[in-house]
Amino acid sequence: xxxxxxxxxxxxxxxxxxxxxxxxxxxxxxxxxxxxxxxxxxxxxxxxxxxxxxxxxxxxxxxxxxxxxxxxxxxxxxxxxxxxxxxxxxxxxxxxxxxxxxxxxxxxxxxxxxxxxxxxxxxxxxxxxxxxxxxxxxxxxxxxxxxxxxxxxxxxxxxxxxxxxxxxxxxxxxxxxxxxxxxxxxxxxxxxxxxxxxxxxxxxxxxx
Amino acid sequence: xxxxxxxxxxxxxxxxxxxxxxxxxxxxxxxxxxxxxxxxxxxxxxxxxxxxxxxxxxxxxxxxxxxxxxxxxxxxxxxxxxxxxxxxxxxxxxxxxxxxxxxxxxxxxxxxxxxxxxxxxxxxxxxxxxxxxxxxxxxxxxxxxxxxxxxxxxxxxxxxxxxxxxxxxxxxxxxxx
Numbered sequence: 001x002x003x004x005x006x007x008x009x010x011x012x013x014x015x016x017x018x019x020x021x022x023x024x025x026x027x028x029x030x031x032x033x034x035x036x037x038x039x040x041x042x043x044x045x046x047x048x049x050x051x052x053x054x055x056x057x058x059x060x061x062x063x064x065x066x067x068x069x070x071x072x073x074x075x076x077x078x079x080x081x082x083x084x085x086x087x088x089x090x091x092x093x094x095x096x097x098x099x100x101x102x103x104x105x106x107x108x109x110x111x112x113x114x115x116x117x118x119x120x121x122x123x124x125x126x127x128x129x130x131x132x133x134x135x136x137x138x139x140x141x142x143x144x145x146x147x148x149x150x151x152x153x154x155x156x157x158x159x160x161x162x163x164x165x166x167x168x169x170x171x172x173x174x175x176x177x178x179x180x181x182x183x184x185x186x187x188x189x190x191x192x193x194x195x196x197x198x199x200x201x202x203x204x205x206x207x208x
Numbered sequence: 209x210x211x212x213x214x215x216x217x218x219x220x221x222x223x224x225x226x227x228x229x230x231x232x233x234x235x236x237x238x239x240x241x242x243x244x245x246x247x248x249x250x251x252x253x254x255x256x257x258x259x260x261x262x263x264x265x266x267x268x269x270x271x272x273x274x275x276x277x278x279x280x281x282x283x284x285x286x287x288x289x290x291x292x293x294x295x296x297x298x299x300x301x302x303x304x305x306x307x308x309x310x311x312x313x314x315x316x317x318x319x320x321x322x323x324x325x326x327x328x329x330x331x332x333x334x335x336x337x338x339x340x341x342x343x344x345x346x347x348x349x350x351x352x353x354x355x356x357x358x359x360x361x362x363x364x365x366x367x368x369x370x371x372x373x374x375x376x377x378x379x380x381x382x383x384x385x
């Protein structure tokens with residue numbers, strides 16, 4: 001009998017190449033072994049509610065590409081930016097220097113421009129300031145190569161948020177030019193004050 | 209309505225190749241191309257992107273000057289650049305020379321629209337972040353591309369210009385409800 005209970009044969013099982021008749025336990029075991037064809041390759045790892053100074057994701061699974069959405073994030077303090085940092089020790093600490101980013105922004109109030117830095121404290125800025133009613137922050141980020149110890153970690157992002165000057169969208173990218181494993185992500189504000197509410201979801205893109 | 213990404217085609221580059229083609233677009237759904245950790249064999253060389261179509265049963269890269277694109281090149285080290293053409297034979301990644309040193313790689317997320325339609329041009333929403341060898345810095349590109357021929361396209365090709373691809377994973381997904 002094979003590991004997955006096939007009698008008499010033991011066909012090799014893999015994604016898009018499953019053979020046999022499966023019991024619920026077979027499906028469970030194959031899924032856990034990442035060998036069952038289960039469509040839907042955007043896989044939720046975790047959703048967290050923002051209600052503290054930082055929101056940390058310390059389980060990144062095993063993916064080449066990660067996807068994060070943040071929704072209706074409210075900041076406790078005005079004049080602070082939302083940012084994100086990486087960790088190389090599972091979240092025991094987070095790297096606070098040496099990030100490079102470039103952002104193109106455009107606002108309903110007419111403010112368009114560039115924001116960039118070659119040695120910043122965050123992988124990029126993620127949203128404009130503001131903590132008044134309805135000044136929420138929304139967007140998504142793709143992360144590349146976080147868990148690859150031989151490559152720099154990159155991200156691309158697009159967000160749209162509200163501040164006192166109107167609504168403002170931004171898109172851009174960032175990189176941490178250290179070839180090492182980055183196995184945790186932290187969301188925080190530039191001033192260190194709390195994220196009051198909202199949610200942040202981390203997904204892995206399977207087979208990426 | 210929720211949607212899923214369903215893998216259509218994938219390849220992991222394990223030895224040097226001059227180009228990579230991913231086909232399998234055969235429905236009117238939106239498709240997504242994700243490439244992570246692309247590496248090349250020659251520092252300060254280029255990669256470019258093209259579409260493919262089925263020609264008598266053979267997936268064939270389209271090399272005519274029908275690529276029109278408008279992207280914003282966003283970099284941490286210099287003024288942003290408008291990267292736009294109406295009739296090129298390809299689109300270069302971020303209009304940048306690419307790095308091949310340790311740690312340096314190139315990463316893209318493209319949405320592919322209307323590829324399966326024989327009566328519409330094919331559109332690509334571009335989002336990428338590569339490593340520029342000359343500036344030793346990242347170079348992002350965000351914008352759009354269209355292949356200005358109303359015909360069906362079944363995939364994409366990424367080709368090295370004065371280099372080969374040496375590593376990375378490329379996956380083509382279909383967005384389904």
